[in-house]
Amino acid sequence: MHGDLDPAEVERLLRxxxxxxxxxxxxxxxxxxxASAEPVRPVPVxxxxxxxxxxxxxxxxxxxxxxxxxxxVAYRAPSRWAVLPLAGAPRVGGVALTGGGELGAGEWLxxxxxxxxxxxxxxxxxxxxxxxxxxxxxKGGLLEHRLALESGLLKAAIAAPPRLFVVRTPSALxxxxxxxxxxxxxxxxASRLHVTAGWVELAENAAVxxxxxxxxxxxxxxxxPGTPYPEGFPADAQAALRRLDAxxxxxxxxxxxxxxxxxxxxxxxxxQQSGITLWHIVQRVRPALRERVFxxxxxxxxxxxxxxxxxxxxxxxxxxxxWRRDLxxxxxxxxxxxxxxxxxxxxxxxxx
Amino acid sequence: MTQPExxxxxxxxxxxxxxxxxxxxxxxxxxxxxxxALHFLKGERAAAEDVTQEVFVKVFxxxxxxxxxxxxxxxxxRIAAHACMDELRRRxxxxxxxxxxxxxxxxxxxxxxxxxxxxxxxxxxxxxAKLRIAVLLRYFDDLSYDEIAxxxxxxxxxxxxxxxxxxxxxxxxxxxxRPARPREDEGDHARRS
Numbered sequence: 001m002h003g004d005l006d007p008a009e010v011e012r013l014l015r016x017x018x019x020x021x022x023x024x025x026x027x028x029x030x031x032x033x034x035a036s037a038e039p040v041r042p043v044p045v046x047x048x049x050x051x052x053x054x055x056x057x058x059x060x061x062x063x064x065x066x067x068x069x070x071x072x073v074a075y076r077a078p079s080r081w082a083v084l085p086l087a088g089a090p091r092v093g094g095v096a097l098t099g100g101g102e103l104g105a106g107e108w109l110x111x112x113x114x115x116x117x118x119x120x121x122x123x124x125x126x127x128x129x130x131x132x133x134x135x136x137x138x139k140g141g142l143l144e145h146r147l148a149l150e151s152g153l154l155k156a157a158i159a160a161p162p163r164l165f166v167v168r169t170p171s172a173l174x175x176x177x178x179x180x181x182x183x184x185x186x187x188x189x190a191s192r193l194h195v196t197a198g199w200v201e202l203a204e205n206a207a208v209x210x211x212x213x214x215x216x217x218x219x220x221x222x223x224x225p226g227t228p229y230p231e232g233f234p235a236d237a238q239a240a241l242r243r244l245d246a247x248x249x250x251x252x253x254x255x256x257x258x259x260x261x262x263x264x265x266x267x268x269x270x271x272q273q274s275g276i277t278l279w280h281i282v283q284r285v286r287p288a289l290r291e292r293v294f295x296x297x298x299x300x301x302x303x304x305x306x307x308x309x310x311x312x313x314x315x316x317x318x319x320x321x322x323w324r325r326d327l328x329x330x331x332x333x334x335x336x337x338x339x340x341x342x343x344x345x346x347x348x349x350x351x352x
Numbered sequence: 353m354t355q356p357e358x359x360x361x362x363x364x365x366x367x368x369x370x371x372x373x374x375x376x377x378x379x380x381x382x383x384x385x386x387x388x389a390l391h392f393l394k395g396e397r398a399a400a401e402d403v404t405q406e407v408f409v410k411v412f413x414x415x416x417x418x419x420x421x422x423x424x425x426x427x428x429x430r431i432a433a434h435a436c437m438d439e440l441r442r443r444x445x446x447x448x449x450x451x452x453x454x455x456x457x458x459x460x461x462x463x464x465x466x467x468x469x470x471x472x473x474x475x476x477x478x479x480x481a482k483l484r485i486a487v488l489l490r491y492f493d494d495l496s497y498d499e500i501a502x503x504x505x506x507x508x509x510x511x512x513x514x515x516x517x518x519x520x521x522x523x524x525x526x527x528x529x530r531p532a533r534p535r536e537d538e539g540d541h542a543r544r545s
Contacts, residue, residue, distance in 0.1 A: 004523040005530055011519075013472045013526060014491040022386035023401055027378055030408045031371075 080104045088115025108136045124160035153184040171221040175201040189221035227280035230273040275327040359424040366415035385432050388488045392436040394477040407432045430503040475525040483518040
């Protein structure tokens with residue numbers, strides 16, 4: 001650095017460190033100590049102090065191990081799930097159940113018009129299987145419990161970390177984000193999701209809809225998940241929404257949807273339900289209609305810091321995500337791995 | 353009786369408990385061990401005396417177990433370095449409990465600003481303990497990096513790194529001791545005359 005001494009100058013100065021003479025009486029003291037049995041204070045010859053990073057690493061390892069062990073005990077699902085008939089005689093692997101039974105991976109649980117059953121999903125919840133339903137376990141483990149619903153209806157009530165419980169239907173993948181919901185298939189394989197608590201992610205064909213409690217979303221076989229709408233949404237508004245989702249809607253369709261979204265009198269409900277619907281619509285309508293949806297959403301809930309009109313109209317993902325979190329904190333839209341989610345949470349905690 | 357001369361002779365004498373050999377070791381290393389302790393403990397003479405006494409008692413008592421895998425000087429400095437670090441740890445514990453009477457360890461003498469050497473001593477005293485002990489072993493007895501590494505129980509690379517960091521810090525702290533260089537016009541004048 002400019003102005004600092006040269007290394008040679010430093011060495012020259014250090015070689016001038018003064019040598020001090022040891023006191024004269026020191027030899028006698030040493031001899032006296034050697035002659036006595038007085039123990040000298042032990043000198044640690046090769047002891048090294050505990051390294052802080054080693055202690056920290058050991059602590060982290062212990063916490064991670066404990067968390068994994070706890071998660072395993074709490075959330076693992078056995079390979080065979082308990083089945084309890086609720087009505088009639090549901091069939092497991094072609095055998096009618098009269099009392100309690102078990103459903104193994106790959107086996108079908110089938111109900112007729114007169115029967116219903118309850119499945120125990122490990123320790124995380126239950127699934128009620130409705131009449132005229134075919135369902136089987138695709139995967140039961142620590143990281144994911146997956147059911148395949150081929151037809152009929154199921155009601156799930158799950159208390160577990162998000163993305164642990166998943167249902168595959170012919171038209172969509174419903175991922176639990178900590179919730180209770182009803183998932184129903186029609187004869188064409190189209191799915192209708194009605195969430196009664198928490199949130200559910202409905203995904204198919206690279207599109208995702210996030211459905212909060214009190215909202216409904218649909219997806220046709222081979223199609224993409226539709227925009228969530230509130231329970232009791234008028235039929236004409238639902239039809240307009242489907243056209244907007246398909247990119248075929250116009251200003252009249254927007255008018256119908258906006259009119260229907262005015263209904264809740266409670267502002268919090270209005271903000272959440274209308275907000276999540278508008279947040280989906282803004283990404284799905286034609287660019288010519290996008291400004292109207294933005295203005296409507298901004299009236300309901302002004303964009304937070306860092307969210308600009310131009311960014312939303314350009315469908316910039318980070319701004320959309322930021323606004324979504326501001327509308328209502330909830331689980332991530334993307335199917336992230338656990339470590340990505342953990343990293344993002346840590347980032348949010350440290351930057352908030 | 354002749355005085356033992358080489359390290360081997362001295363060591364053999366110490367192993368036998370020969371007072372003359374012990375005295376020879378003491379005379380040969382006492383000032384350097386005391387100086388290392390004194391500078392390490394920032395000029396606290398009483399504490400440096402205690403550490404020096406402790407080092408030689410340890411050397412004489414442990415001479416039988418010394419296998420001779422290192423030079424005698426390296427072994428003594430190893431014991432000295434650990435005695436210094438141990439004293440520092442002990443003092444920190446006492447300070448933690450508020451139990452370090454000033455009468456036992458008098459305050460550090462302030463460096464005389466008029467003395468360049470005093471500035472060097474004070475700057476070395478401000479280095480961290482790990483850097484300080486490496487510097488003292490290097491410059492009081494010209495120990496090689498390998499010998500310092502053996503004395504401190506670290507690798508030679510670590511020694512090189514610590515000395516380099518110490519040099520950088522001291523180069524900055526002692527910049528005011530930079531030798532004055534003649535100005536160009538003075539040089540011209542000198543050449544003309």
